[in-house]
Amino acid sequence: MQNYLIKDISIVNEGRIQHGDVLVKNGRIEKILPQITGIEFNVKEINGEGKFLFPGAIDDQVHFREPGLTHKATIYTESKAGVAGGVTSFMEMPNTVPPAFTQELLEDKYNIASQTSLANYSFYMGTSNDNAEEVLKINMRKTEVCGVKIFMGSSTGNLLVDNPSTLSKIFSETELLIATHC
Numbered sequence: 001m002q003n004y005l006i007k008d009i010s011i012v013n014e015g016r017i018q019h020g021d022v023l024v025k026n027g028r029i030e031k032i033l034p035q036i037t038g039i040e041f042n043v044k045e046i047n048g049e050g051k052f053l054f055p056g057a058i059d060d061q062v063h064f065r066e067p068g069l070t071h072k073a074t075i076y077t078e079s080k081a082g083v084a085g086g087v088t089s090f091m092e093m094p095n096t097v098p099p100a101f102t103q104e105l106l107e108d109k110y111n112i113a114s115q116t117s118l119a120n121y122s123f124y125m126g127t128s129n130d131n132a133e134e135v136l137k138i139n140m141r142k143t144e145v146c147g148v149k150i151f152m153g154s155s156t157g158n159l160l161v162d163n164p165s166t167l168s169k170i171f172s173e174t175e176l177l178i179a180t181h182c
Helices: 075-084 103-116 132-141 164-173
Strands: 004-013 016-025 027-031 045-048 055-060 086-090 118-124 145-153 180-182
Touching: 027 145, 055 075, 075 086, 075 103, 103 118, 103 132, 145 164
Parallel strands: 004 045, 055 086, 086 118, 118 145, 145 180
Antiparallel strands: 004 016, 016 027
16 A cells, blocks of 8 residues: 655644645554654655645445445445545445345445445444344444434335334434434
């Protein structure tokens, strides 16, 4: 992986602009200092004079349509578009074909993304009136799954969850963020 030293760039972060150098090593920001010298490994130097470096955006609700609707979009095509616009991370919704209602279907999405995504990624586990036990298995995977998505309005196919006992079980036992579509 190529390493980079961005020299004399205007760094925009946390409400302020500072001038300095940025060292990117193995795909991660290693150092941000007023001046970086004496690098002991091979780097490509980039002149940042007159340019700005912004933090990447996180898009927490994307619909990439893979699997099942790849004629509309794929994880690759949509992550490529996102990266071109400054999005470095995304969280994708479960309403694909089939919906991500099982651990196996969710794992399929992670496998596709590991091969094709150009950005950091995570996926929501989808809910239905009859998959509460499957949803609760994500408590074991909290480091990778961004949350549970519950469609409480009937705007999206068979994703409506209106069974009070299912809702009660998911809301009381899920350890992750719950995002609702009301």
